[in-house]
Amino acid sequence: MTKELELLGSYKLVLGLEVHVQLMTEQKMFCGCSADIWQAEPNTHVCPVCLGLPGALPVPNFEAIRKAQLFGLALNCTLNQNSRFDRKHYFYPDLPKGYQISQYKQPFCENGHLDLLSGNVADIERLHLEEDVAKSLHEGGKTLVDYNKSSIPLAEIVTAPTFKTLDDAVDYCKQLQNIARSLGISNADMEKGQMRLEANISLRTADMEARNELPKYKVEVKNINSFRFMEKAVLAEVVRQRELLEKGETPKQENRGYNEATGKTVLQRSKEEANDYRYFPEPDIPPMFFDEVYINELKSLLPELPQQMKDRLVRDFGLTKEVAHALVDLGGKDLAEKFEAIVKKGNEGRKVANTLLNKKETLEMTVDQVDEMLKKSSEVINDSAAISAAVEKAISANPKAVEDFKAGKQNAVQFLVGQVMRETQGKAAPDVTRGLIVAALEKKSAQQL
């Protein structure tokens, strides 16, 4: 962050991201080939369709469509009821049809957003589905093509020029990764190429930022395969663009690639050489319509997302935002689930969180082992009288919990247990505490009737 500010000088960063995420499906996007291609022998997962042989036709994979739509819902997007595929044309050896089946005018999902740790909001323009291209291998002056990857389903998530800091951009990407994983739609492993980034970078003055005015150019850096790579590439562009701007020049709109060795970006393609993709509606696939019933069904399938889980951990277990973030975002789905399992065994939330985050040895331990360790270490207060005072205090301090309890929300009890635990520094016996809270709440409800 400091380095970034230093390099920017008086300029402000304008950053937009295009993120490609391979979706995990049984079959490829438009054919029946198995999509389980990791480490498979080259050209063993191929058929007339993904090889683009004359006469072969694409048939859309509904599993991929549904997963893309779930992804979109998780990113707070609107699902389009009318959607279709389009052809995007360009020539490259790894593109066997001479066009990629993608979505142009009517993507599955549009207008989403994601809350960032900094308090900023990432503005998401669209999520669309397309087919991945094949893989080119350059060996001994020859180019070899492995078509296993051809037509693997790929979700592309495009943001507005929404990021003002690299931290926000990295946070956004990590959240995307977590969401994809918690939905079970992708491992989004960047090392395996399951998640790839493209950054659109430009600089503007503070005045422009205040007026919400965008620069007249943007530089696109493609094929970014790690967060570290993204940071380096963006910073290299900041340096280059600032130099030009300070000389009174406007950087050219172009595609550039980051060179690890020199730490600089190099021109790949200028605006004049830009492809005209000649998009037009894919005539081999009829337009699609999704009715309200289907969309509502999909919404009901959406599991708890990382953001919702963090909110719940803060609410129910009295964790701080930072601790919840550490558990859910940094630890991943497994750690958060482990946390909940241990808490269910009657341990106090904050204590469990602290143990899991600070004692590395617990990573290797099972839920039961951690539970045992925690119980041994705590001097449990079993004395009802001692706990009662804390219970009374918690109940009178949280009238909303009482209301919730009356409304039948069992979470209220868990919440109050958390409060008592906080008060007693985690020493109150959970089962005794729970019993006392329920008794007190029931008494209170009866009185008010």
Add this chain to the structure above:
Amino acid sequence: MKQLNELTIIEALEGLKQKTFTSVALTQACFEQIEKYDDVVKAFVTLVKDRALAEAEEADLLINSHGPEIFEEKPLLGIPYACKDNYSTKGVQTTASSNMLKGYIPPYESTVTQKLKDAGAVMLGKTNMDAFAHGSSTETSDFFKTINPWNKNKVPGGSSGGSASAVMSDMCIFSTGSETAGSIRGPAAWCGASGFKPTYGRVSRYGVVAMASSTDSPGPIAKTIEDASYVLKIIAGKDPLDATSSPTEVEDYFANLNNIDLSKIKIGKPKSYFEIELEPGVREKVEQAIEKFKELGAQIVEMDLLSPKYSIGVYTILQRSEVSSNLARLDGIRYGNDRTNFGFESKKRIMLGTYTLSAGYYDAYYSKAQKVRTLIVDDFNKAFNEVDMIIGPTMPCVALNLGDPEKSPMFGELMDVLAEPSAIAGLPGISIPCGLSDNMPVGVQLIGKHFDENKLGAVAYAFQKATDYHLNKPNLEGLK
């Protein structure tokens, strides 16, 4: 007494069932005819005699071991056919008559040829066509020109010219064609065959080298409409491999051929289809055919329909756009032939289509053409509120002389003007012969509602039962 190769499907099936002759004899007879006349006619680009005879032998074995019941399961068992060269045939070179695909042997079978194979049909070989179906005369084939069996100086029409010529030269019992706009009906009309262009989506396109994906319709070319209906029933249906194929139920077009009361049929005669420049001989024969339909009890009503001339522009833009996209896969990296192998006509189409899809021109051309297409569809829908089907000439003139089409860059579009409106609307159409003009066949076409193949076939069959135009055959000896 007919030679075996002259038989229709229905006649040949009868002989095979009765064991009057074998499939091997039938297949041999076709090859004898091919060997005798194809040097001149040049209908075939590839012959697979050994494979065909092996298939025929297998058919004979099945007939011998199972008896006539086997035909219920395999309704084309032992029947030799010729296949247009744009159908992907596993292990048999498939070029769409182009140098670009010369030497390409597909590793997979098209749905239509698979269905024919499953039905027991015997494939004799692949027929010549305009390269990638880009044309209406079969002269743009990168290999050689096919002639019209009625006159060796005339073109057979196209793009399924090889298929129509092979049928009318009795080199096969039936053939497969494919139509984007006129490519089945046109050559059927100019060669005197019966062509059935089904509704778009009625027959799977899987494995047919794409020309214009939004209108390509595979279909049969046969000696009679009875035969064409028989084949259509076998190849039609929803295909899980073609997302644009229709789940609409397939009716038994053949069994229902007699199931019609012509007095309850109202046939529209669009004024606009007779206002374009028609050769007098064509006009006369088509008018006579219309009189015949009246005689048979059908009600003929004059009607308004958008002039087919509007379809020329719409069709040209849509088709060129889709062609430029569909041929992009032939980028010179695979298939062993670089892009200099594209013929003149294909290059022209790729260039125009690339232009009409370009940024800044898309709205003016492609997008506008799609809007007009919708108007044309609406116009037909309105017409079909009033009539059951539409009648008109298939082609504005009889077959042209070889070489003439090359003189007109828009030759195909102008010749196919009467097929284009129904093609871009995805409607089914039939062309059947209705007499000769200057000793060349004239075709009359019937255009029906979407998925109304049943009625269309039955009305055409009623005409063929009452006339013998479809029995006219060219004098092949005269070609030599």
